[in-house]
Amino acid sequence: MSTRPTPGDLVFRDATHADVDALVELVESAYRGDSSRSGWTTEADLLDGQRTDPEGVREVIDRADSRLVTVRDADGLVACCQLENRGDAAYFGMFSVRPGLQGAGLGKAVLAEAERFAREEWGVRAMHMTVIVQREDLIAWYERRGYRRTGKFTPFPYGDERFGVPRRPDLEFELLVKTFGP
Template sequence: MDTALRPASGGDLTYRDATPADVDALVALIESAYRGDASRAGWTTEADLLEGQRTDPQGVAAVIESTTSRLLAVERDGELVACCQLEHRDDHAYFGMFAVSPALQGAGLGKEIIAEAERTAHATWGVPEMHMTVISAREDLIAWYERRGYRRTGKMTPFPYGDERFGIPQRDDLQFELLVKELVGPRP
């Protein structure tokens, strides 16, 4: 896979495969988007649902080093502003670890980044679908993904209670819902 910087359609953002040297900055970005008071500057915060960490250096490094995953680092003017994981899973791609700097949320970057992630997954692996899991209590986030063409499946998986690598739940009803989107266009 080409790891060179690739300008986005508007030339504003660049995308590249993350490297081990990016791990600390990626962990800080992901944590800032989802946990603690810093995350409250954006709308993707999970601070009312979960405390503790969202990810750790080992988890981010594992995605970077995997032969079936890519962790896209998204930069603007050389500064890391977002990231997302793409993983090839049989007949689909999985989208995860999506984070946009809280200071930049609500400006349309997320929409642009997810479109690039879909294009990349389809072009790289020729998969017909993108899958993701979202905490079902995150109705605002699920609605955002629905506006991007994802559909709710009603398929739930339990939250990993007791595994603090995923955070410390503040509620006892957390679960993940599978969202799916068909990727259109000619196969590579």
């Protein structure tokens, strides 16, 4: 079992194709199936099926305007996130923390590093993300970190099983935004 890493113990690096299988396993473990229930980010009550697949992960790795960041400690892969440069803003997605390590500050450290990178390296003025509106606990977590709800919604991609099999008919995403200071 992994010990709880501290921010100083973490190594952030861009993902490569050699990381694809481990990244798919991490993302799936954080959001789908029974293993995800040991953490608090599970979507198992909302969606069945997959959250991502090897092809989707490779696409993110290969995109010129995107980074898929792996986060490792002495025991291996513990978290990941995607950053996509969209000009004035960066998009934050594919955020996953190993379920047994959730709730101890690792997610905060990863989010802070992603924001730092987007501000300092890309010079963006804001971070955007979309969250399933039924995930009130997750939205509240982001709000405590300075994100605000925008009231801008997009439909869940029903019928596209690459993103999961919905267990209810009312899923949609809301855009959350954090604006960075001058």
